[in-house]
Amino acid sequence: MMMNDMPQAVQAQEPTQVSGRRIGDVVLDLQNISLSFGGVKALTNISFDVREHEIRSIIGPNGAGKSSMLNVINGVYHPQEGRILFRGEERRRMEPHMAAAQGIARTFQNIALFKGMSVLDNIMTGRNLKMKCGLLAHALYWGRAQKEEIAHRVKVEEVIDFLEIQDIRKTPVGALPYGLQKRVELGRALAAEPNLLLLDEPMAGMNVEEKQDMCRFILDVNDQFGTTIVLIEHDMGVVMDISDRVVVLDYGKKIGDGVPDEVRANEDVIRAYLGTSH
Amino acid sequence: MSDRNGQAAHPAALDTFPRLLMHHAAVRPARPAMREKEFGIWQTYSWAEVARNVRAIACGLAALGFKRGDRLAIIGDNRPRLYWSVTACQCLGGIPVMLYQDAVAPEMAYVLQDAEIRFAVVEDQEQVDKMLEIHPEVPFLEHVIYDDPRGLRHYSQPMLMGLDELQEMGGIHDRNHTDFLDGEIDKGAGDDISVMLYTSGTTGKPKGVCQTHGAFIAAATGAMQVDGLTDREDILSYLPMAWVGDHLFSFAQAMVAGFTINCPESGDTVMTDLREIGPTYYFAPPRVFENLLTQVMIRMEDANALKRKLFHRFLDVARRCGADILDGKPVSAGDRFQYWLGNLLVYGPLKNVLGMSRIRVAYTAGAAIGPDLFRFYRSIGVNLKQFYGQTETCAYVCLQPDGAIKFDSVGKPAPFVEVKLADNGEILVKGPMLLKAYYKRPDATAESINAEGYFMTGDAGYFDADGHLKIIDRAKDVGKLKDGSMFAPNYIENKLKFFQHIKEAVAFGSGREAVTAFINIDLEAVGNWAERRGLPYSGYTDLASQPAVYELIRDCVEKVNADLAADPKMSGSQVRRFLILHKELDADDGELTRTRKVRRNFIAERYAVLIDALFEGRPTQHIETVVKYEDGREGRISADLRIEDVKTFAPQAAKHAA
């Protein structure tokens, strides 16, 4: 929030870790967010912002409110207090599908794929917002509807190629191992061509090799498509490696915010992490 | 475009690959020249499109300063644009040099230095990284052009360029100098070097084999004639581009016959892609066929009892009459009906699952193929054949003609090829497909081509009564017994090794009265066999010394003897005595090379006592051997080895006995 007032010159000094990537203005500004469930406070007075093209990580011990934060951002939960500014405009009472329409896509901590569908169809759902044909056209599957299906299939195949999952495109997602399911879920989010991508523990439960692949994909997405990424991740090595800025939550409160080195040196953060079994 | 093609389409002028390409683009512009599974479907490129793309790449290379005679390194999987780069390079009178894509950077450095590479077209980031790594050692490397830009966005080295960009550049160049490329193609001659293929060579550094357009076109034309290939064939290109086999089948023959080559989506999808394409023309080294068969048998293990019974029942039928039916030999009506039924229930579906339903001709080469393996494919109706050749002969010397397949021969000399045997049995060949020279190695060239212009293959062999060539051994290994009969250790050892129970065999006999052999049993196969019989054993040494195992192996050796006896040239070298070694031959102990070839002389020295015992007719021999364990410690194994005699067969009577 404070960053908004800073002159251009200061912004230009923002650290950019990957060459060629330009971190831009604030796209998402969360101000004094509080969220509670029937008296239980999940988030208390949290403020932070996300800048265009950056990788912004949210870390914190289990139950710190990280996932709740993502749910607030894309409209699954509605905070009782606080303001959310997306591209400078304040949002009120936003439903998840409206957030999607504004270009926010996400993955889930527990895989939320459509189990009864193939990999291809799952990723195709990511194109949903961009498909314009109506019911009748679909029923006829003639001309426009078919053209549209094919045009979007082309886009989806690019995602499949990008994520290197060609050999499983027609497999039902339920039959895939965990690591691949995570990849498919990322694919579904990518197919929406989001400008803000929320990733909820994309590397949880993966082996080292799968983690490396996923890391590479995240960096590539950020780099090639300029997608802004908000990332929740437990693996500190990964977070510190690939994040531009990190915000730290503990018991629903913000206890640290800054570039990885700052966060690493932050006393509160160290205490929070030593206090728990990490 | 068509005008230009019209020029090139003149029949008399089809003596270089660029002219062939332009010819196809004019004659069958819309026919598919290439397909590549990408983005989920088979993206198809017609001959006209290929020609257009090749022009663009060629002009792009020219614009970068590629000159006639320059070498172009091409590194990557079987991708259409890499094949196009081969032709593009040829258009400019350059010499494409394909490298094995999985080679590590230092190995590549040698070839790049040897061939003085200035230009390289590579597939992706992985290869680009290798090029950048070895660039300091290869200072003349000026341009690295990559096909797939993925991950290369932030590479700022000026030497790098994307193929897209190159093609764009080429398009502009082509528009500005409309006659340039046709002029370059016109300058080409059939006698120009069309490609350089590096042979690993058993000794020394790899040598670049220079082949001309004429050589490969001749080889391709001959093969086409033998098998009646048309422009309707489909072939799957999945073997390394740097291998002569791929260059002949996926490049030269496709260019000559005008058929379609199909590139799989990725290494993981080859089997699926094979099923989808269902090639009509197929080429694979023996190990591919062997792995397939193993998989078939393993997968059938899981099938229910009824299916398994059906499967084996009909495989028996196929074994009995399948190959004969394929060869068009007379077969009884009853067998024909059973085979037809088997085809409906087993062979047909099996071929469908393996992607072999549409195969008209399949070839294998590169190593000896076991007769059982070979017979299996033929019996289920896959027209699998062998050929024989080397990099130096465009992989083209002998082919098995349809209808006259002998499992242990490599067929008859191919069209345009003259084969003769030297006095020592070495196979000498002559023909239009011979190499022009080894690159920058006149000494090696002179050594391998004799005064009459015959290429010396280094292989020993002989023609049987029907004129089929049999390869028996490397010429330098072939010796004579005391009585003067021929002794080809490799030949005998291979025959022994085709039995699943025998893992390794070493035959001795040069200069001796008779042939004897060391045997290594296959622990897994024999172990299984023992378990099924309830034979207890504690390990390799114990198992190897069991009388029952000796029985088993003796049986195998006797079968080999019967086989040898049937062959007039070989009947003298039947195995008289053998022993089963107390330990497995091991590369760590220096007994095998790293590629698991027997180091004959080393073994002969190390086990001299055993050899003496074999030839002296002793019934047992004590031996103590030092071995190295995996952790580097040394240990000793000692054993009293039994030596057994084997029945031999009289040369002509053998047929009755067997």
Place this chain on the structure above:
Amino acid sequence: MLYRENGQFKTSYAADQQIFPIAQDRLAIGLLLLVAFVVMPMAGSEYLFRAVLIPFLILALAALGLNILVGYCGQISLGTGAFMAVGAYAAYNFMVRIDGMPLIGAMLLGGLTATVVGVLFGVPSLRIKGLYLAVATLAAQFFTDWAFLRISWFTNNSTSGSVSVAGLNVFGLPIESPVAKYLFCLTVVCVFALAAKNLTRTATGRQWMAIRDMDVAAAVIGIRPVYAKLTAFAVSSFIVGVAGVLWAFVHLGAWEPAAFSIDRSFQLLFMVIIGGLGSIMGAFFGAAFIVVLPIILDQVPHLLGIPLSTATTSHLVHMIFGALIVFFLIAEPHGLAKLWSIGKQKLRLWPFPH
């Protein structure tokens, strides 16, 4: 075993996305259609048409409609009979109140009316899920049962809601003989089956399935739950409504509300479960099973000389259906259609087991 797929590679997405990508399947479907359209009309007996084929086709259509709602969109409905009734009575009203209303017109208008009612009762699905929704659809069932019995305007003032139609024709061709009725139903069913398949393989179907599989994730990638659920209700009710028209007009000729009672609703749900949730083909399997099983149970004991009373047979049918429902839900929730596709997969991989 019968499949030879080598060489059937796809060079375009249109070819890759066709309904039957395998040539042998296309051939089989072609043969099936040939038999259905040409051979059956020549060979079938009147009994076969009246008692087996026509009910089978119409119930399959209704099950198809229900399957879109239950199988594809995951919204349960226990009121399918109600929507059939709405279709039937609406079409009846259009026929008797508008002069010269053609059969096809009345049928489509009947379907549209069912759509409106279906969407109306589907609105609760936006707030409530699962069990609660089942109750809402039951409400529709009881309400329509009552409405067509008690509100005489709907039945053109006939007593006890029983009405009849006669002299049906399509473009001047009379739909009177069993063969004509059969062919008419067959054509309608084929058209709707194709349309339903098209819907389920495009964005619309993916939206439904996404809502079914994980509604929160669906909303997060931009699927509007309202739109997806209501379209499922609309399409489902439309097809069910049309099936109702066919059932009343073509199969029964004269009918009363009891023809569309809650038993009908359950019967259709059973077809969908046994046939296969989320499968177009499943609707056909389920309908065939449920139409044919009672006939077999009726005939076989007779043939074997074991006399079974009609009541016993009907109880037996109840027990078998009940047991099968439980069996399928436990062993194969995707029903006969899944068994079929497993069998097909086995044939494709034959002789290998997997």
Place this chain on the structure above:
Amino acid sequence: MGFFLETLFGGLMAGMLYSLIALGFVLIYKASGVFNFAQGAMVLFAALAMARFAEWIPKWLGFDNLILANLLAFGVAMALMVVLAWVIERLCLSKLVNQEGITLLMATLGISYFLDGLGQTLFGNDIYSINVGMPKEPAMILEGTFQGGLLISKEDLVAALIAAGLVLALALFFQKTTTGRALRAVADDHQAAQSIGIPLNRIWVIVWSVAGFAALVAGIIWGSKLGVQFSLSLVALKALPVVILGGLTSVPGAILGGLIIGVGEKLSEIYLGSFFGGGIEIWFAYVLALGFLLVRPQGLFGEKIIDRV
């Protein structure tokens, strides 16, 4: 006024019976997450067993004592319901653990069909009577308060009292006994309950047996009033809106919901029915419940449903 009160009483008494059946639903739903559509079929099955055994047992054993016959028949019918509970648990529920609610609902639909068929195959499909000595004549009460007094069916009154007693007993059983507490633990969290050593399978058998007991009582009451016939199994459909109204997981909800529906149904039939042409009883309860659902999806006393992501 007197007529209104008569109607009100009639409604309350019918409502008590609805509560009884609704309680069966709630018990099973709480303990196993199953919305038991077969509750109606269980009522029919139990009533058939009761009616037929009361007829058969004296014949088999050769005595003629109505009370003894009824007692024996009750015992046999109850035993049958326990066996049924056990079989259902064994063959069906234990194999559908952790399935979605809809799947379980459809499974109970299947069970319902099966029971309908089985019951009628075993016990016949005519109309049978149950005679447990319910008073048949009506009674006049509060003659002093109102002119002409209130005419009330004694049978209904007795039935309502029995039902009320049973409802109370079950509610207590659920709240106070160890088994009841175990049931509630299971309802809250299957896995947690299992991990602290509550045997899930046995609990389910108990719950289904208790529901069978409720069904048997309801069957006897209804059967003695209307005769035992197939339509009895449709009674459960009437109790459905009760559960929705009261909340699927709430015992007090089931009681209150039953009374509301019972009264509402009767009153609406009398006072609104004429506007609609009569017979609105059948759907009124549903529309009432449905309207309620839209305002408060979890029902009167149900727990709030929160979507966790």
